[in-house]
Amino acid sequence: CGADYVKVQQCAPDGVPLIVNACCVTVDGDADRLLYFYTDESNVFHLLDGDRIATLVAGYLMDLVKESKLKINLGLVQTAYANGSSTDYIANTLVS
Structure with a gap:
């Protein structure tokens, strides 16, 4: 899981419930990389690296x-x- 998983898979980690337009954040193992992600009203996943x-x-x-x-x-x-x-x-x- 973490930032690598989200970036490569283009989806939230398993077990993370997605709420429409809720901003989520993930970091890599040593927390030197940050990604924001959310799912819009059409259930489209968006990633901000x-x-x-x-x-x-x-x-x-x-x-x-x-x-x-x-x-x-x-x-x-x-x-x-x-x-x-x-x-x-x-x-x-x-x-x-």
Whole structure:
């Protein structure tokens, strides 16, 4: 069970009851990786992995900085294991 199971199987661990739109979280064995997941009204499983969480938080922080009109530069660091699509999104959409 844990984060690896949820990511590979794309479903909640056995014995975890899913409530529609209830946010669930799982971590890996040493708790250095976090995943959120939920099931929507159509019983579709949704997974938010570290790359997705990072882009959501970065986008939110960028909106706050813009609204504040402060001159602050933000950065987002990814590991070499990051999803290439998320890297492209960050470079081509989030920062443009």
